[in-house]
Amino acid sequence: MAKIELNTLKKSFGQVVAVKQLDLVIEDGEFLVLVGPSGCGKTTTLRMIAGFEDPTDGSIVMNGKIVNDLPPGERNLGMVFQSHALFPHKTVAENIEFGPRMKKVPAEERRKRVREVAEMVRVTHLLGKLPAECSGGEAQRVALARTLITNPDTYLLDEPLSSLDAKLRRELRAEADRVHQELKKTFVYVTHDQEEAMTLADRIVVMNRGEIVQQGSPMEIYNNPNSYFIADFFGSPSMNLIAGEIEASDDGRRFVNSTFSAQLPASYSAIQTGAATLGIRPEHVRVGSNTPTFATQVRLVEPMGKETLIYINYGGERDLILSPRQTQGWRMAPKSASSCPQRKSCFSPQMGRESLRYPTNRLNFAPPDPYPLDGAPAASSSSQIRCGSAG
Amino acid sequence: MTKSRKHLAFNVFRYAVLTVWLAIVAFPLFWIVATSFKPDHEWFAWRPPVYWSETPTWDNYLNVWTTFASYADTQYVQSLQKPWIALRNSLVISLLATSLAVVSGAIIAYGVSRYRILSEGRMFQLLVLRMVPPIVIVAPLSLYYAALNLLDTITGLVLIYYITSIPYAVWMSKSFIDEVPLEVEQAAEVLGANRWRIIFEIVLPVVHSGLVATFLFILILTWSEYLLALILSKSEVVTLPVELSKYQGSSEGRVYGRQAALAVGITFPLIIIGLFIRKHLARGFSFGMVKR
Numbered sequence: 001m002a003k004i005e006l007n008t009l010k011k012s013f014g015q016v017v018a019v020k021q022l023d024l025v026i027e028d029g030e031f032l033v034l035v036g037p038s039g040c041g042k043t044t045t046l047r048m049i050a051g052f053e054d055p056t057d058g059s060i061v062m063n064g065k066i067v068n069d070l071p072p073g074e075r076n077l078g079m080v081f082q083s084h085a086l087f088p089h090k091t092v093a094e095n096i097e098f099g100p101r102m103k104k105v106p107a108e109e110r111r112k113r114v115r116e117v118a119e120m121v122r123v124t125h126l127l128g129k130l131p132a133e134c135s136g137g138e139a140q141r142v143a144l145a146r147t148l149i150t151n152p153d154t155y156l157l158d159e160p161l162s163s164l165d166a167k168l169r170r171e172l173r174a175e176a177d178r179v180h181q182e183l184k185k186t187f188v189y190v191t192h193d194q195e196e197a198m199t200l201a202d203r204i205v206v207m208n209r210g211e212i213v214q215q216g217s218p219m220e221i222y223n224n225p226n227s228y229f230i231a232d233f234f235g236s237p238s239m240n241l242i243a244g245e246i247e248a249s250d251d252g253r254r255f256v257n258s259t260f261s262a263q264l265p266a267s268y269s270a271i272q273t274g275a276a277t278l279g280i281r282p283e284h285v286r287v288g289s290n291t292p293t294f295a296t297q298v299r300l301v302e303p304m305g306k307e308t309l310i311y312i313n314y315g316g317e318r319d320l321i322l323s324p325r326q327t328q329g330w331r332m333a334p335k336s337a338s339s340c341p342q343r344k345s346c347f348s349p350q351m352g353r354e355s356l357r358y359p360t361n362r363l364n365f366a367p368p369d370p371y372p373l374d375g376a377p378a379a380s381s382s383s384q385i386r387c388g389s390a391g
Numbered sequence: 392m393t394k395s396r397k398h399l400a401f402n403v404f405r406y407a408v409l410t411v412w413l414a415i416v417a418f419p420l421f422w423i424v425a426t427s428f429k430p431d432h433e434w435f436a437w438r439p440p441v442y443w444s445e446t447p448t449w450d451n452y453l454n455v456w457t458t459f460a461s462y463a464d465t466q467y468v469q470s471l472q473k474p475w476i477a478l479r480n481s482l483v484i485s486l487l488a489t490s491l492a493v494v495s496g497a498i499i500a501y502g503v504s505r506y507r508i509l510s511e512g513r514m515f516q517l518l519v520l521r522m523v524p525p526i527v528i529v530a531p532l533s534l535y536y537a538a539l540n541l542l543d544t545i546t547g548l549v550l551i552y553y554i555t556s557i558p559y560a561v562w563m564s565k566s567f568i569d570e571v572p573l574e575v576e577q578a579a580e581v582l583g584a585n586r587w588r589i590i591f592e593i594v595l596p597v598v599h600s601g602l603v604a605t606f607l608f609i610l611i612l613t614w615s616e617y618l619l620a621l622i623l624s625k626s627e628v629v630t631l632p633v634e635l636s637k638y639q640g641s642s643e644g645r646v647y648g649r650q651a652a653l654a655v656g657i658t659f660p661l662i663i664i665g666l667f668i669r670k671h672l673a674r675g676f677s678f679g680m681v682k683r
Binding site: 050071072073074077078079081082083085086087088089097099102103143146150222 | 596
């Protein structure tokens with residue numbers, strides 16, 4: 001059982017404020033991911049929970065008890081660090097049994113428990129080796145075992161996977177998930193990787209500049225980012241963010257910038273006019289055949305296997321990124337217009353016959369496609385576009 | 392192809408430079424060994440010099456290291472301490488001072504590295520202890536030593552060597568301790584280890600190669616220190632370097648063969664220790680330069 005409450009938690013290092021006024025309740029058994037760019041205060045927050053940093057102000061409450069003055073060893077935590085932090089001069093077995101040894105568990109019992117946890121994270125074959133003889137992924141498993149054996153109420157994980165390669169990362173991510181499912185303990189996980197946050201979290205807490213800027217389930221954050229920063233941060237490739245203005249039109253609201261204009265869905269008909277940033281995920285940008293069209297240039301075609309990303313220079317500050325379902329033809333000679341899906345919608349997104357000539361295309365930009373799946377109307381097209389104050 | 396050829400050329404050049412350098416460094420060592428085996432008349436031989444005696448003899452060694460009952464009478468030497476006593480003094484003083492310096496230096500270094508118990512300015516001030524030329528402090532020091540009854544005592548020499556070694560001990564071990572990731576300590580802390588256990592079971596064992604290197608480095612300095620040992624001792628506590636300087640007579644000049652035999656006894660233990668702990672030295676001296 002571990003419910004952790006952070007009350008107006010604050011931490012400053014001299015003049016630098018790392019965490020300002022943080023209020024957060026971490027429920028028992030929750031997998032909470034603190035995510036944000038480096039320097040956002042997420043690691044400082046974790047280190048305050050661990051007890052490595054004294055809060056400048058505010059309190060940390062665990063199961064109803066203020067633990068501000070409790071040393072790390074007495075908070076009943078387990079911690080896994082970015083650099084596995086194994087003791088390099090001790091064997092894997094000695095590393096794992098370190099915790100119980102500190103708690104004066106008899107040798108017999110220790111050996112038994114080392115076996116158990118080693119089996120749980122599949123490192124039995126490494127027990128006699130030194131950390132230096134383990135691969136990065138193995139070392140991180142051992143670090144996890146060393147934490148598991150003490151059976152803590154709360155697991156604190158500080159970017160545990162960021163020093164591993166992509167494949168191992170995915171593998172150990174699944175492992176972390178599995179361990180959490182099995183133990184049903186409280187996990188607080190710090191990462192700057194939005195993908196890890198998305199896949200692991202029950203709840204994501206996004207921090208920036210020492211503050212919580214948004215929290216919610218992964219899908220809430222992905223679909224409804226509440227700021228430019230979060231829209232930009234979550235999702236790979238990231239959301240297209242286009243500066244422009246909202247104008248009133250006959251049918252509600254239009255988004256206009258120097259290159260193009262687009263009618264917004266009916267659900268946006270009441271939003272404030274003025275400067276705004278339009279956000280649209282690459283998978284929601286569609287290529288249509290309607291007028292008006294505008295000149296663009298395909299800058300980069302990035303085949304990722306499952307999808308292909310097309311970077312298009314349309315005159316804006318950043319390239320517009322598309323991940324169209326039809327990826328043929330982007331680098332090739334003209335392709336017949338009939339093979340492009342015709343979409344009739346209020347934006348009439350369409351693409352002319354001549355529009356696929358590389359490198360210069362004319363295409364009209366179609367903000368939210370109300371038909372993300374073939375033929376089927378989207379459940380909520382409003383979630384695919386965000387408008388807010390610019391910047 | 393050209394790259395590997397370039398690489399080869401570079402290696403040839405490198406080994407050529409190293410060979411020349413090795414010859415320059417090793418020649419005096421060779422000369423000491425050669426001289427220690429020369430009979431009397433070859434010590435001063437010049438034109439041509441004797442590189443290796445055709446009639447090598449153990450006499451010098453026997454004279455210096457075995458006939459201690461009678462060598463005080465040898466015509467070559469004015470006043471002599473028994474080299475064995477000097478050896479014992481040197482061993483006791485340098486091992487004691489070095490051990491104390493390394494242990495306390497490591498603990499201070501831990502405090503500096505983790506808790507900033509000394510500011511950067513203080514750390515440099517600490518170096519002054521070592522950088523001040525001994526000749527400047529030796530006269531006043533000998534007055535204080537006289538007043539404190541420390542002159543010509545093992546305690547006195549251990550004390551001054553300990554004090555002058557502390558800066559090295561702190562600086563060197565700090566550079567190693569700095570390399571130990573804080574996370575390793577924090578991992579131990581979360582698992583319930585207290586500070587002393589972290590220092591002695593985690594941090595110091597991790598940097599033991601560095602500590603061995605520090606130990607040898609300081610040992611060499613104290614083992615070979617001459618000026619302080621000369622001034623702060625009279626007749627009782629003579630160390631090997633001081634002993635070495637006594638091998639000269641008013642009429643005979645320097646007795647090179649005997650000196651060389653003693654010098655071999657002073658120098659080679661260090662070289663042998665160095666060879667034994669070569670692994671630690673290489674790791675210790677390259678600590679921090681290798682990216683892990």
